[in-house]
Every structure is written in C-alpha cells, then in structure tokens.
Amino acid sequence: MSAAVGVGRFLGGLLRRPLALVSLLWLLAVVFCSLFPEMVTGRDPLEQDLLASLQGPSAAHPLGTDRLGQDLLSRLVHGGATTLWGVLVATVVSVVIGVALGLVAGYLGGVVDAITVRIAELLFAIPGVIILLVVFAVFPNNVTAAMVTFGVLLASGLIRVVRSATMSVRQELFVAAAKVSGLSDARILYRHVLPRLTSLVIVQAALIAAFALVTQTGLAFLGFGPPPPQPSWGGLVEEARGVVVQAPWALVPPGVAIALTVLAFSLLGDAVRDTATQSWSSTKLVRRTAKRAASSPGHPGESTIPEKSLLSARHLSVAIPLRSATGDRTLTTVVDDVSFDISPGEIVGLVGESGCGKSVTALSVLGLTPGGGSITGGSCHFAGTDLVRASARQWGEVRGRGIGFVAQEPMVSLDPTVRAGVQLAEAVRRHTKVSRREARRRVIELLSSVRLPDPADVARRYPHQMSGGMAQRVAIAFALAGSPKLLIADEPTTALDVTVQAEILALLRTLSRERGMAVLMVTHDWGVVAELCDRAIVMYAGQIVEACTVDSIFAQPRHPYTLGLLRSDPHRVVDGERLPTIAGTVPAPTDWPAGCRFADRCDRVITECRRAPVQLSNAGPAHVARCLRSDDLRLQEVSA
Numbered sequence: 001m002s003a004a005v006g007v008g009r010f011l012g013g014l015l016r017r018p019l020a021l022v023s024l025l026w027l028l029a030v031v032f033c034s035l036f037p038e039m040v041t042g043r044d045p046l047e048q049d050l051l052a053s054l055q056g057p058s059a060a061h062p063l064g065t066d067r068l069g070q071d072l073l074s075r076l077v078h079g080g081a082t083t084l085w086g087v088l089v090a091t092v093v094s095v096v097i098g099v100a101l102g103l104v105a106g107y108l109g110g111v112v113d114a115i116t117v118r119i120a121e122l123l124f125a126i127p128g129v130i131i132l133l134v135v136f137a138v139f140p141n142n143v144t145a146a147m148v149t150f151g152v153l154l155a156s157g158l159i160r161v162v163r164s165a166t167m168s169v170r171q172e173l174f175v176a177a178a179k180v181s182g183l184s185d186a187r188i189l190y191r192h193v194l195p196r197l198t199s200l201v202i203v204q205a206a207l208i209a210a211f212a213l214v215t216q217t218g219l220a221f222l223g224f225g226p227p228p229p230q231p232s233w234g235g236l237v238e239e240a241r242g243v244v245v246q247a248p249w250a251l252v253p254p255g256v257a258i259a260l261t262v263l264a265f266s267l268l269g270d271a272v273r274d275t276a277t278q279s280w281s282s283t284k285l286v287r288r289t290a291k292r293a294a295s296s297p298g299h300p301g302e303s304t305i306p307e308k309s310l311l312s313a314r315h316l317s318v319a320i321p322l323r324s325a326t327g328d329r330t331l332t333t334v335v336d337d338v339s340f341d342i343s344p345g346e347i348v349g350l351v352g353e354s355g356c357g358k359s360v361t362a363l364s365v366l367g368l369t370p371g372g373g374s375i376t377g378g379s380c381h382f383a384g385t386d387l388v389r390a391s392a393r394q395w396g397e398v399r400g401r402g403i404g405f406v407a408q409e410p411m412v413s414l415d416p417t418v419r420a421g422v423q424l425a426e427a428v429r430r431h432t433k434v435s436r437r438e439a440r441r442r443v444i445e446l447l448s449s450v451r452l453p454d455p456a457d458v459a460r461r462y463p464h465q466m467s468g469g470m471a472q473r474v475a476i477a478f479a480l481a482g483s484p485k486l487l488i489a490d491e492p493t494t495a496l497d498v499t500v501q502a503e504i505l506a507l508l509r510t511l512s513r514e515r516g517m518a519v520l521m522v523t524h525d526w527g528v529v530a531e532l533c534d535r536a537i538v539m540y541a542g543q544i545v546e547a548c549t550v551d552s553i554f555a556q557p558r559h560p561y562t563l564g565l566l567r568s569d570p571h572r573v574v575d576g577e578r579l580p581t582i583a584g585t586v587p588a589p590t591d592w593p594a595g596c597r598f599a600d601r602c603d604r605v606i607t608e609c610r611r612a613p614v615q616l617s618n619a620g621p622a623h624v625a626r627c628l629r630s631d632d633l634r635l636q637e638v639s640a
C-alpha cells in the first residue's frame with residue numbers, strides 16, 4: 001500500500017507538469033494507433049491506387065498518398081507498430097542488462113565490480129552501427145535481432161549509471177541497518193536499493209528509447225528494416241525522399257511522427273527526473289557519513305576467550321585504503337591490535353575523540369568495514385562464532401538475531417521510502433518466519449516496547465514524518481526485531497536534544513535489563529558513560545589506551561588521555577571558568593608515531609615514551625592502561 005501511495009503521489013507530481021502531460025498523451029496516442037490501426041483508419045496500408053499517386057491531404061486521404069497511391073495515414077499508423085516494437089525490444093534488453101549488472105556490481109564491489117566495469121567498457125567501445133549491419137547481413141530484415149543487439153550495446157551507459165547510484169545508496173545507514181537486521185543481499189537490493197533507483201532508471205530508459213527510435217528509423221531509411229512494401233517510419237521517410245521534388249509533403253507525416261516521439265521521450269525523461277528530485281528533496285533527507293559502534297578492551301596479551309564472554313575481540317586490526325602524502329592510496333591500519341570482551345547483559349562504553357577508530361572497530365565487528373577496508377589481523381568471536389571467518393550463513397544467524405545495530409542518525413538508518421511498520425514487519429518476518437498478520441502484531445509489540453505511545457500510528461508513518469526521538473525509538477525497535485543478545489549503538493543520542501537523549505538512554509538501560517541484552521555504546525560523552533555503562537574503554541589513534549569499570553575511570557583514570565578527556569568534559573564546566581582542553585589533535589592513521597601515539601599532546605611525556613610502542617599493562621584490578629607513567633597518575637585528581 002505504501003508503494004501504491006508513493007507511486008500515486010509521484011504520478012500526480014509528474015502530470016502537473018504540462019510538458020510531461022503532453023508528452024505522455026502523445027506517446028499513449030502513438031501506442032494506441034500502432035496497436036489498433038484499424039480504429040484510426042479503415043484503409044489497407046498496402047492497397048494501391050495508381051490514379052491517386054502523390055496526392056496531398058484530402059478527405060479520402062487525410063495525410064495524402066505515396067508514389068503507388070497508398071494511403072499515408074494508414075501506412076504511418078501500421079508502420080508505428082514495427083517501429084515501436086524495435087524501440088521496446090532495445091529498451092527492455094538494455095534496461096534488464098544495465099540494471100542487473102549495475103546493481104550487482106555497485107552493491108558487491110570487488111572483483112564482480114571490476115569485471116562488470118570491463119564488460120561495460122567493452123560494450124561502449126564496440127562500434128554499434130557496424131555490428132548492426134553485420135546482424136542484418138546474418139538475419140536480413142530481422143528488426144528484432146538487430147534491436148536486441150542494439151539493446152545489449154546500449155546497456156553500457158546504464159550499467160555505469162546504476163552502478164554509481166547503487167554504490168552511493170549502499171553507503172546509506174539504512175542499508176547497513178538492514179544488513180545487520182539479517183536481511184539477505186538479494187532482499188536488500190530488491191526492497192531497499194532498487195526502489196531508490198526507479199526514477200533514475202526511468203529517465204535512462206526514456207533516453208535509450210529515444211536513441212533506439214532514431215537508430216531504428218535510420219536503419220529502415222537505409223533499407224535495413226521491414227522489406228517493402230511493409231510500412232515502417234524510417235521506410236516512409238526513405239520513400240518520401242525519392243519523390244521529394246514532386247511531393248515534398250510526403251516527408252512531413254513520418255518526419256513529424258519521428259521528431260515528436262523522440263522529443264516526447266526526452267521531455268518525459270526530464271520531467272521524471274525533475275519530479276523525482278523534487279519529491280526526494282521534500283523529504284529533507286540528511287545524508288551523513290556513516291558512523292558506527294564497537295568494542296571493549298580485554299586484558300593485555302590475553303588470547304583465550306573467557307567462558308562468560310559474549311563478544312570477544314583478540315588483537316583485532318583493521319586497514320582501509322587511505323591517500324598518503326604522495327597521493328597514492330595505501331592500505332593503512334586504522335584500528336590496531338584491539339582486544340576486549342563483553343559479557344551477556346553488560347553495558348560497555350567505547351570513548352574517544354573523533355577519528356580514534358571507535359566506529360571502524362564497531363562496523364568491523366559487524367562485518368561492515370567501511371571505506372573498502374578489511375580486517376587484517378586478529379579474531380572476533382560472538383557466542384562461539386568466529387566473525388572474521390564467518391560464512392554468509394553464519395552472518396545470517398548473527399546479524400539481527402545475535403547482534404543489533406543502532407546508528408547515530410535515526411533518519412538515515414531507516415529507509416526513507418518505506419513506512420516504519422513495513423520495515424519492521426520485514427525484519428520480524430526475516431527472523432521469525434511468522435505470518436504477515438502475526439508480524440504486524442509483533443511490530444506493534446516492538447513499537448510499544450520502545451515506549452512509543454501510539455504504536456499503530458507510528459507504524460503508518462514514513463521516517464520524515466517522525467521527530468528525531470521517535471525515529472530513534474523506531475530504529476531501536478528495528479534493531480530489536482530479532483531479539484539480539486548484543487546491541488551496538490553508535491552515538492545513538494548525539495543527534496537528539498537533551499531531554500530526548502535522557503529518555504533514549506533510560507530506554508536502552510531498561511531494555512538491557514529486561515532482555516538481559518549487552519550493549520556496546522560508542523560515545524564521546526562522559527555523561528552517557530556515567531549514566532548507562534558498567535565498563536568504559538578509551539580509544540586513541542586506533543588503539544585501546546585504557547579500560548576499566550566506570551567507577552574506576554571516573555575515580556582514578558590511569559592514562560593522561562583519559563584524564564584530559566575527563567577534565568575537558570563539558571558537564572564539568574563551572575560558570576565563569578574556562579574548560580580545559582587537550583592541546584593538538586588526534587594524529588591521522590598515516591602519521592602515527594612509532595612510540596606512544598599520545599606523546600605529542602601529553603604534558604607528562606618523557607624520552608622513553610617516544611622510543612618504542614607502549615603496551616597495555618595492568619593498572620589495578622580489571623584495569624589496564626597504555627602508559628609508562630600510569631603509576632604517577634594514581635593519586636591524580638580529575639579536578640586537579
């Protein structure tokens with residue numbers, strides 16, 4: 001029903017454009033006349049009357065006659081069928097190949113993408129007209145064979161356009177959310193990616209149709225069409241060319257029909273594009289760079305997985321191709337030797353400034369390493385499954401049912417074109433294989449569980465019809481659809497106002513308690529850590545620099561970076577006092593120093609710190625820190 005409403009609204013917008021309306025009417029008229037020529041004229045297109053040769057328009061022959069006295073109107077409308085058939089064949093072949101290959105290449109990337117791009121380049125490089133002449137030599141006058149070939153050749157442009165658009169849609173958070181919720185790639189492509197490309201494909205199809213019409217009539221003009229005296233628009237132009245001196249009028253009917261039809265295709269394509277752009281921008285979608293969630297530190301050097309651990313990362317390293325100073329893309333480590341555990345029901349906060357590697361760690365745990373990166377070392381086990389080596393089937397089990405994901409920006413983690421209820425029902429059915437009716441009941445239950453007062457009303461809404469807090473609750477409900485044991489939340493409250501933030505935090509705490517669900521909370525807000533978490537992990541420049549219970553981190557931080565972060569916490573600001581800040585910025589992964597990565601910003605730095613990498617060491621019970629001088633901080637007051 002949502003799709004029908006969306007299509008209805010789109011068509012309404014399209015038909016309000018006069019040029020689109022006229023173009024559509026013209027094309028419908030052409031199709032109608034071609035399908036039912038007898039309803040336009042009762043004359044046989046092959047009936048000759050040599051006494052009425054080369055006549056102008058008259059009551060008997062509204063568009064005049066040709067050299068053999070055949071009725072031009074009748075030949076025009078009968079010829080339309082052959083011409084439009086050729087256009088249809090070329091367009092359908094082109095769209096099917098272009099959309100299928102473009103979607104798969106853009107979505108899967110890697111080798112599939114590389115091969116598809118080469119195929120598209122090859123098709124583009126082949127000289128179309130020569131190939132068509134070869135086809136006509138092999139299949140004389142076979143318009144269908146020629147236009148199938150032409151459609152294949154034309155697909156190269158569409159492959160590239162669809163591929164680029166798919167790549168961009170693939171980056172959207174709702175696709176990541178759908179993946180994490182356990183939907184298969186095929187389902188995501190069909191349900192969430194393809195609908196976003198519909199208007200683009202229609203525009204391209206209209207252009208392909210216009211091009212195919214010009215080519216097809218051109219070939220018929222050259223004699224590569226239906227054999228005379230069978231009518232076709234190109235053939236009619238050729239016949240008129242032979243008598244242009246005696247009867248110039250004969251050129252007008254087929255010429256005008258071809259010109260207006262090509263124009264109508266182009267104008268309609270433009271109108272579809274404009275209408276789509278307008279309705280898209282009216283939803284006020286905000287595209288933001290994906291942000292994500294992640295991990296907690298374990299004990300240094302520990303390589304066995306504690307029995308009670310739900311998620312256990314060991315020496316996890318992640319690399320992304322990044323541009324170096326020379327401008328080349330080099331696979332660069334952005335998360336370096338990260339180890340941590342999360343127990344069932346535990347809430348762990350992952351803290352650090354922007355660019356420290358929190359989101360990359362989290363997304364990598366989910367098998368969604370961003371930026372074309374990959375896990376380059378270590379392991380990550382979730383409830384006994386090795387996620388680094390997991391098969392597609394194992395991922396299907398883990399995502400959604402094992403681990404749920406809530407992104408920072410609720411509006412972009414939900415598909416803007418699908419009603420909340422439909423998205424949720426889809427996720428429920430993916431996990432529980434219940435009937436549609438039962439799924440609808442579960443949707444209402446889920447929406448109630450995230451404390452939405454009128455679940456039925458929310459289920460009917462599109463994301464842009466919701467407030468930020470409401471959308472985030474729906475996104476949480478979406479993540480809960482498979483009753484996950486672990487919820488990874490990437491700064492889920494940052495985009496919300498303070499009151500709503502507090503409500504969402506309270507909700508997450510309640511859900512964790514009610515369901516015994518562990519939560520990995522990526523945040524840079526110490527308030528969130530204090531409010532929600534049992535344990536905190538601090539990351540800096542791709543490494544864990546400190547990890548301990550929340551009580552310890554606030555009472556006795558043992559890394560200068562943690563201390564600096566705590567002192568610069570805006571919650572601690574006292575009226576009239578300047579908030580301390582940590583001088584400098586986080587070094588980029590391409591500039592990590594060999595020794596302590598925090599050394600350049602640290603006010604306790606000693607020569608030793610810069611000599612060699614600093615290891616994590618025990619700093620107390622269940623407390624680790626990566627600092628040579630962590631003992632000096634033992635008695636350091638945060639407020640000092």
Ligand SMILES: Nc1ncnc2c1ncn2[C@@H]1O[C@H](COP(=O)(O)OP(=O)(O)OP(=O)(O)O)[C@@H](O)[C@H]1O
Binds near residue numbers: 321322353359372
């Ligand atoms: N899609 C991407 N393409 C290229 N590099 C990326 C991509 N995503 C992250 N990175 C790089 O990886 C490093 C870690 O980024 P990450 O997003 O994990 O940091 P973060 O601590 O989560 O910061 P934020 O809080 O801003 O999300 C950064 O240096 C960043 O430039």
